[in-house]
Amino acid sequence: MRATTDSADSAKTPTGKITIAHIAEEAGVSVPTVSKVVNGRADVARETRRRVEEIIRKYDYQRRSDQRTIKANLLDLVFHELESAWAIEIIRGVEQVARDNEMAVVLSEFQGRRTPGRGWVEDVLRRRPAAVISVFSDLSVEQQARLRSGGIPLVVVDPAGEPDPDVPSIGATNWSGGLTATRYLIGLGHQRIAVIGGPERTLCSRARVDGYRSAMETAGLSVDPALVRHGDFHVEAGYQQAAALLGRPDPPTAVFAGSDLQAMGVYQAAREAGLRVPEDLSVIGFDDLPVAQWIGPPLTTIRQPLEEMAAAGARLALSLAVGDEPAHTRIELATSLVVRGSTAAPRQAE
Amino acid sequence: MRATTDSADSAKTPTGKITIAHIAEEAGVSVPTVSKVVNGRADVARETRRRVEEIIRKYDYQRRSDQRTIKANLLDLVFHELESAWAIEIIRGVEQVARDNEMAVVLSEFQGRRTPGRGWVEDVLRRRPAAVISVFSDLSVEQQARLRSGGIPLVVVDPAGEPDPDVPSIGATNWSGGLTATRYLIGLGHQRIAVIGGPERTLCSRARVDGYRSAMETAGLSVDPALVRHGDFHVEAGYQQAAALLGRPDPPTAVFAGSDLQAMGVYQAAREAGLRVPEDLSVIGFDDLPVAQWIGPPLTTIRQPLEEMAAAGARLALSLAVGDEPAHTRIELATSLVVRGSTAAPRQAE
Structure with missing residues (x-):
């Protein structure tokens, strides 16, 4: 050396x-x-x-940010998977900001791998986008360092709520969302309320479940551990967990599902158990995907402003690209309750 | 001159x-x-x-196709709108081929305008993608000519079934799909079968409705003009048309919807009319979006292989980019029937 x-x-x-x-x-x-x-x-x-x-x-050398070196007016948008129904919302938010700035969006998917493989960062450095926006993906420390030394800012749009403190990121208020959903059910008169979270180690899910707990406990209701379930965020997990909940001798009268897709699985389990939504079972989701308003009954849910989150991420990325210092390196946009037809007061106990 | x-x-x-x-x-x-x-x-x-x-x-000068001039190993993918739930299927198909060829996908959306604005083609010529894949969008003759003279091949992925004979395109067998859907309903015993098409001037929709007619007529059933309806491909149109159909004195016992989204609108109209699917009304959709298997009851539908169509389009585009002559300038991939829970034999007439 x-x-x-x-x-x-x-x-x-x-x-x-x-x-x-x-x-x-x-x-x-x-x-x-x-x-x-x-x-x-x-x-x-x-x-x-x-x-x-x-x-x-x-x-910690950084290539001087220089508009002349941005060859193609590109913004790189990186997903670890395009499976999820909400990817399109994110894409639209980034597209909108790109259009406003006469840029084009380069989309990459890593087929479910959380960290892009070798070669990806070389490709990015060669095409020199103004910035990289990463969704759910974890870049390695080395990949982050190479982007930084290449003068290419990185912003994470982070619905999972697991921000790396070194990387500017945009999230949603997951804890408040969980609190709001549960308080709404309590306000309708429910006391046996189940929650189906996402994977137990995923922070956005933990935050939602913690919001549920706080709503229950501040209302003087005890949390029955048997009514706190976990699965992935897809339909099948919602179905499995709801089927188990509804098969209990003391089933819940309401379910707060960690995602709209899980809520669709809860609908399916309710149908098979001969229960009507919302008369026999109230269901509330999380995300407010377009499909939430189309299913029967239309789903009451917590709206996560995915398109706005993506647009905010893209705007932050572009301001970093021209050398601005960000005022905040972590922004959480507010979730909100959208009341539709899947929630009602519980039936009087016989 | x-x-x-x-x-x-x-x-x-x-x-x-x-x-x-x-x-x-x-x-x-x-x-x-x-x-x-x-x-x-x-x-x-x-x-x-x-x-x-x-x-x-x-x-008709064409820039020599030359791998060295493809700076960034990009494939351009163009949508007129990202609204539709099936955009993600198309994106995944193109992403897959791009990855296999170590290329990245540039995604553009024109906010509902069918023809991209001025400036778009200049951007494409500057970034020099290997090819442009256009979905549903109509490039102007001038835009097509400028891509051609820039040596950038164009392929249309065309679920709308309106191919420009001068441009290689990938579609689906819409007529066969309409025939298959209707024959399946006839085979279950239905005679009063309604069809809800897309916009009347959209060829893919015409083809599906014509397939319906042929199925009816070859089975010796007359087509009641009152049971042939049109709308756009979204949920609301399916709801409106189905509500009108179910409000008739002689309602249909089965509805063939032009899209899965329309079929979800039909479900909603059936619920409001107090009809159960499939006991009181059979419903069949078109597309087989992921949501088709999640709704209640899961939707019987005609599968349109969107991801495969997009992948075939991308492969065709790349073979044109290296100077191959395409064996076919129009390919239609086969649709297929997916039977789920929304179709059954009609109830015996009282």
Whole structure:
């Protein structure tokens, strides 16, 4: 290793700013070689790349944000999966901001892998988008560092509620949503209220379930652990958990589902149990996907403003791209209750 | 105009191939100027651009397809709107092919306008994708010509069934789908079968309704004009038309809806009329969106292979991009019947 504290100090400009020339000098390579590394070019020896990247990280070098280097006016939007019905809402929010700024959106999907594979970051560095907006995906520390040294800002649109403190992110008020949903059911007169959360380790789900608990406890109702269930956010999990709940000797009179898709599974379990929604069972969802208003009965749900979250993320990304310092690195947009036909007062106990 | 038949002939190489130099000579401008026009650059005087484009069109000049000029390994995917629930299926099909070819997808939406605005084609020519895949959108003749002269192939994924004969396209067998759906209902014993089509001028809808007619007539059943309705493909139209049908003194015992979304509207109208699906009313949809299996009862429908259609379109586009001649310029992928819980034999007439 050539790098020492001394050479590090001598590598800086009088203003203390690190330049690409200084990195080249310290790494013992040419300026074009450093430039190739920063731009994700493949034709650099592995060991050279490693050495240059190490020095880049050491000084936290960032390529100067420069509109002239944004070749194609692109915004990169990254999903780990396009399965979910709400992906289209996110895409529309980003598209809208891109259009307003005469940019185009590059869409990538990682087929369910949370972290993009090797090669992805090189592709991004080569096409030089103004920024990268990531949904639900976890970039590795190295991938984040390479984007940073390439001068490409990263913003996370984060419906999962698991923000990395180092990355600006946009979320929703999941805890408040859980509180609101449960308080609405309590207000209708329900006392045996079940909750079906998402995966137990997913923070957005924990926040919703914690909101449920707080609503129950502040209303003087005890939480029956048997009525707190978990599954993934899809229809089948809602069906399985609801079938188990409705098969109990003391079934709930209302179910707060962690997603609209789960709520559709609850409908299915209710139908099979011969229960009518909302007369025999109240159901409330979370997300407010378009489908929520189309199913029978139309679903009462907590609206998560996915399109607005995506648009806010894209706007934040573009302001970072022109060198602005963000006023906030974590923004949570408010959820809200949408009352439709799937909730009613419970039947009088016989 | 400098161009005459004579100069045109002299502008050709001995092999008869037009080069950019010949176009420059005929237009009386420099080669870089022609190159700017072909690449969609903005810094060319309006009148010069017009003259160069005219000569390009006259000879049907096509930029040589050249992998080295595909800067970013991009595929452009164009929607006129992302509203529809099936957009995500199309996106996934194109994403899959892009990934297999180490390319990225640029997504554009025109907010409901069928033809992209001015500026779009310049953006495409500047970013030089390998190809453009258009869904439901109508590019103008000029936009098509500029893509062609830029050497960027265009393929239409065309669920609407309105192919431009000059553009390679992928569709679905809409007529067969309508025939199959109606024959299935007839086979269950239904005779008063209504159809709700899409917009009357949309060819995919006409094909489905014609398939319905053929099924009825070949089974010896007369088509009651009062049972043939039209609307757009959304939930509300299905609801409106079904409400009108069910309010008749001689309501149908089965409805073939032109889309799954319309079918959801039919469910809603049936609920409001106090009719159970399928006991009192059989319903069959078209598309097989994911939601079809989640609603209650799960929807019998005609599956349109949207993801496969999009993937086939992307593969066709990429083969054109490397200079292959397509074996077929119009491919229709087969629809198929998916039987679920929304169809049953009609109740015995009292």
